[in-house]
Amino acid sequence: MRIGELSRRTGVPARMLRYYEEQSLLCPERAENGYRAYREAEVHRVQQIRGLLDSGLTTEIIRRILPYLDRPDEIHVHPECLTPETEALMRGEAERLQQRIDCLARNRDAIHAYLAAVRPVAAVREG
Template identity: 70%
Template structure:
């Protein structure tokens, strides 16, 4: 399939697909006239790239782990494939995610407390 079809099937603009290629996330074949040729695996890869970018991973991190993703819930890294640098990158990202989770949980709890207090204040109010 050509880049326009991949764009239609994934909802990702052609400009971004070219960027993914520049970042070495996609590796389309080239036809005799130089057009990019994509297969079904590229549809899955683009969907995974989008999901990983949406979760906050950088293209550098995605480039390191994309070859080992076989589906949205499966990671199959061969033994010894994870470099110390990549491991440090991923651990730092995990730490940032955990900090955000903790911040969101604190904010959720504060909002619940506020709602509970507001509901209690409403119940004690006298209506005329």
């Protein structure tokens, strides 16, 4: 299938599919005319990539673990793929995600505090 069809079936824009190729996450064949030719299995591969990206993993980490994924419809990582280098990358990524979570929690709390402080003032104005 061509890139437009893969895009339609996965909901991932063609531009992102090209980016996945640049990042060595997808390796389509090339037709004589230079067009990308994707296999049926690439639909599931793109869904896996999206799931991993949505979970916050970087393309570098995904590139390392993608060869070890068991089946196209499930994401199971084999212990064999956890080299010391990959483990260090993943621990760093987990720390980065925790920092983002902490920042988001502080922002949420600040918004709630602001609303609590403003709500009584707004109620007085309305009353």
